[in-house]
Amino acid sequence: MTLNRELTAASTIPLVLSILDRRECYGYLLIKEVRDLSGDRIAWSDGMLYPVLRRLESQSLIVSRWSTAETGRKRRYYALTPDGREELRRQKEQWKLVGDVLHRLWKEDASCST
Amino acid sequence: MFDLNAAIDDWRGRMTGRPDLQVGDIDELEDHLREIVAELTAKGLAEQEAFLIAVHRLGDPDLLAGEFAAADPGLRRKLRLRWILVGGLAVLALMAFAELVGMMSLGRMELMHVRGPMLGWSWGILQVVVLALGVLFIWKVTTRDRAARSIFSHAVWIVGLLLMIIAAGWLLGRPGAAAISMIPRTLPGDMIPPSLVPLLSAWTRIFLVALPALLLIGLLGLLDRGFRPRR
Secondary structure (H helix, E strand, O other): OOOHHHHHHHHHHHHHHHHHHHHOHHHHHHHHHHHHHHHOOOOHHHHHHHHHHHHEEEEOEEEEEEEOOOOEEEEEEEOOOHHHHHHHHHHHHHHHHHHHHHHHHHHHHOOOOO | OOOOOHHHHHHHHHHHOOOOOOOOHHHHHHHHHHHHHHHEEEEEEEEHHHHHHHHHHHOOOOHHHHHHHHOOOOOOHHHHHHHHHHHHHHHHHHHHHHHHHHHHHHHHHHHHHHOOOOOOHHHHHHHHHHHHHHHHHHHOOOOOOOHHHHHHHHHHHHHHHHHHHHHHHHOOOOOHHHHHOOOOOOOOOOOHHHHHHHHHHHHHHHHHHHHHHHHHHHHHHOOOOOOOOOO
């Protein structure tokens, strides 16, 4: 099973914010992390992550800085801002709500009351 | 024999020239491309094969540029505005500099005759400084490059400090003014033809209007350090 396109798109921002909440990260590593954590079932298209990062940055949810990587190349690292942390908190609540409701629906055997 | 660097240069050539993809974006994508190539060659793929897969994984340049444009819709407008404003201010700064040279070529008495006792060449220096700050300010608010932003803040602090020292000097028995008078006051007198002087002082009148405005936006920039769009 792989995640369908709609859910992949919808979960991109909470995933990016959650990873950056743990530590500063660069684009390639973000994608790799999501791929590893999901066991290859959430597959982002590599290039398309960057416009998302750009959008998050223009919304001041993340900041970027250039640094020299161990390979000697310039590399752009992203980190969460306080606004980003706040947004992540909101996203968590919303995803938790959806998760809880689905979980209860699937667990309980109740039918819709008329 | 496949040359990875040449292939990447070629790929960069295909990515550049799109207004929505800035050099920093392409640098970042190149780093990503090289990471994929390294990952795949470590798994035993030939470099050429790895490169082709990496390019494919990054996606079609046109689609990608479209996504970048959608991610920051104001960017193109902001860039255009930046060039207009920076260009305009740079012209003004050059004019102010030319005027400054002109003023320095006049003797002190002539200067007072042309524009009254208030406007010496130190006024000209102030114009050049403020206009240069204006250029930096516009650069700062329209760029994603953090270096430009910190250059601006440093420049503002340095200039602010200098102005305070000079003002304090005037207040405390004018040692500041004395320090300024150490700077060579006159340049060869024939550098600016006298016929140009009225034209130059017309520019001064424009600056008298532009200067408070620029100082104001500079102050606003200081007050609102972020100046970034918010949701």
